Every structure is written in structure tokens, then in C-alpha cells.
Amino acid sequence: MKIVVLGATGTIGAKITEHLQTTGHEVVQASRSRGVDAATGEGLHDAFTGANAVIDCLNIETLSEKKAVRFFSKTSHNVVRVARRTGLTHVLCVGIAGAADPKVNAANGYYKGKAVQEKIYQASGLPVTVIHSTQWFELIDNLVRRASVGPVTLLPTMRMAPVAADSVARLVADCAVADPPSGVQRVAIRGPEITTGVDMAQAILAAHGRVGGRRPRILKQVPFLGKATATGGLIPQDTIVDDITLEAWLGMASSPT
Numbered sequence: 001m002k003i004v005v006l007g008a009t010g011t012i013g014a015k016i017t018e019h020l021q022t023t024g025h026e027v028v029q030a031s032r033s034r035g036v037d038a039a040t041g042e043g044l045h046d047a048f049t050g051a052n053a054v055i056d057c058l059n060i061e062t063l064s065e066k067k068a069v070r071f072f073s074k075t076s077h078n079v080v081r082v083a084r085r086t087g088l089t090h091v092l093c094v095g096i097a098g099a100a101d102p103k104v105n106a107a108n109g110y111y112k113g114k115a116v117q118e119k120i121y122q123a124s125g126l127p128v129t130v131i132h133s134t135q136w137f138e139l140i141d142n143l144v145r146r147a148s149v150g151p152v153t154l155l156p157t158m159r160m161a162p163v164a165a166d167s168v169a170r171l172v173a174d175c176a177v178a179d180p181p182s183g184v185q186r187v188a189i190r191g192p193e194i195t196t197g198v199d200m201a202q203a204i205l206a207a208h209g210r211v212g213g214r215r216p217r218i219l220k221q222v223p224f225l226g227k228a229t230a231t232g233g234l235i236p237q238d239t240i241v242d243d244i245t246l247e248a249w250l251g252m253a254s255s256p257t
Contacts, residue, residue, distance in 0.1 A: 003176050004028040004047050006038055006079070007057035011138055012094055015169030016055060016176075025177060038075040044082040053090035053176045054083060056121075060113070068113025076120040083126055090127050090180035093118060094172060097132040097188055097236040103228040127180035131172050132188040132236055136165040137249050140200045144212030153216040155197045157223040157230035162200060163191035164249050167242040188239035193246060194232075196221060200246060207250045 003020055007013040008029035020027045028047050030036035036043035038058055048054060056079060060071045076093075083091055095118050096111065098104045105111035121128045135158070147155050171189050198221040204211040205219075223230040244252075 001052045001177055002026040002028065002050055004030050004051045004054040005057060006030045006036070006054060006075075007059055009033070010057055010059055011136070012165055012169055012172070013055075013057035015166050016057065016172050019170050019173035020176065023173070023177070038078055039071060040074075041078040041082065044078060045086060048082050048086040048088050051086070051088055053092060053180070054079060054088055055092045055094070055172060055176055056117075057094050060110075063109050065109030065112045068110045069116050070113075072113040072117035073120065076117045080120065080124040080126065083124075088126075090129065090176070091121060091124070092129045092131065092172060092176055093121050094168070095130050095132050096234075097134045097190065097239075098228075098234040101228065101233055104226070104233040106228075107224070107226040108229070122184050127182065127185075129175050129181060129185045129187060131168070131175065132186065132239075133168045134161045134163050134190040134234060134236070135197075136168065137162050137191075137200070137246060138165045140197065140204060141212040143197060144201050144214060144216070148212065148214050148216060151215075151217040153201065153214070153219050155201065155219070155221045156225040157221040158197045158225065158234060159194065159230060159232045160196070160234045161190035161192070161194050161241075162246065163189055163242050164244045167244055171240065188236040189242060190236055190239050191242050191244065191246075194235065195246070203246055204250065 005013050005017050008017050009031050017027050030047045036047050058075050099111040100115040201211050
């Protein structure tokens with residue numbers, strides 16, 4: 001099969017690309033550096049022509065609701081428009097478990113953008129698969145970097161069931177090469193353990209001596225992303241439960257810092 005991966009240079013996109021190529025599929029690695037810009041639509045038609053499916057792994061580094069909503073609205077609308085024109089038969093979106101819940105995204109502009117993205121794809125009339133993933137182990141580094149000042153790290157209180165990005169990538173790749181759904185299909189994946197961001201950070205710090213390139217002496221959490229995020233709104237109920245624990249992932253991974 002020929003499959004387009006939008007955001008192929010990112011954490012999850014690179015892993016999805018690897019899984020697809022390993023199993024013998026042709027992957028179009030679509031990114032701005034390769035002349036494909038989903039936000040403007042540039043290069044999408046050529047990338048989609050002849051493809052069986054497109055996987056949207058696009059990301060933007062922002063907590064601003066305005067920026068996130070604008071970015072995900074533009075990109076998803078452009079993907080839908082070009083997918084229709086080129087006869088592409090399956091659109092897959094890598095989403096975040098709980099992000100579409102107004103109680104969860106009320107204080108999180110990025111999640112509001114992801115909610116808009118999901119809504120556009122679901123209303124497109126195309127065969128769509130939305131993969132709802134819990135937070136990846138690999139993302140805690142970035143979270144710590146953004147939440148640190150000097151020796152102090154103040155993380156949002158997030159009750160979650162983190163999962164290995166590689167497990168999510170394998171699931172997305174498997175969905176992409178399967179028969180497309182007749183309408184909208186939703187698949188969720190989570191890790192086997194329930195923990196918090198601060199507990200994850202402490203475990204990585206203990207294992208590697210650093211987390212997010214830092215050695216915080218004070219690690220605290222505050223529920224500034226709201227009660228729903230702090231109390232389990234990010235944990236899907238009807239879901240695939242992966243078997244890789246944080247301890248196992250730490251044993252497999254080289255230092256993520």
C-alpha cells in the first residue's frame with residue numbers, strides 16, 4: 001500500500017513510518033522540508049495522488065487556544081478537501097484520549113485545537129479512523145522543560161495511563177493497512193498503569209539522573225489544567241491496554257535526556 005504520513009518527522013510520525021516501511025509498504029513522508037505544507041495546502045495533491053490512506057500526525061507547539069484551533073482547523077480542512085479530490089479512501093488521525101471532552105479541554109488551548117481537528121474529520125463524510133492515545137512516556141521530557149524555572153519544576157496535575165509511543169505507532173500502522181471503515185471508527189490505547197506526570201518525572205529522574213535535560217531539585221504538581229485532567233479525564237474506558245510499563249520502557253530506552 002501507499003500511505004501518506006503527515007508530520008513524518010515528529011515523535012510518533014517517525015515511528016509510524018518505520019513500522020510501515022518495515023512491513024513493506026510505500027510511505028510518503030510529508031513535511032514542510034519535503035515541500036508539503038498541510039496548513040497552506042501546498043504539495044498535498046501530489047502527495048495524496050495514488051495513495052490508499054493518509055495519517056495525520058501533525059503537531060504545533062503551543063498552549064494558545066487561538067493558535068491551536070487555527071492550525072488544526074486549516075490542516076484538517078485542507079486534508080479533507082484534497083483527500084476528496086484525489087479519491088483517497090482512508091483518513092487516520094492520531095488524537096488524544098479525552099481531549100474532545102469540554103470538561104478536559106476547558107483550560108487547555110492545545111486540546112481545544114485537537115478537539116476541533118477530530119470534529120472536522122468526523123464530519124467529513126470520508127472513511128475516518130481516530131486513534132485516541134493516552135500520553136506517551138516520551139512526552140514527559142518536553143513537559144518538564146516547559147514547566148521548569150531553575151531547580152523548580154511545577155507540573156500540571158494529570159492522572160493518566162501513559163503508553164509507549166512505539167506501541168501507539170504500531171497500532172496506527174496496523175489500522176492504516178486494514179480495510180477502511182464504512183464511516184467513522186474510533187480506537188483507543190492506553191498504558192497498563194495509572195500514574196501522574198510528577199510521578200513519571202521522578203521515575204525518569206531516578207533512572208537517568210535527568211529529565212527533560214534538567215535535574216530538578218523540587219518537583220511539584222498543581223491542578224491548573226482543571227479538575228477533569230487531574231482526576232482521570234485523560235484515561236479512556238473502552239480501550240486497548242498495552243503491556244509496556246514505565247519500568248519496562250525505562251529499561252528498553254536509552255536516556256531520553
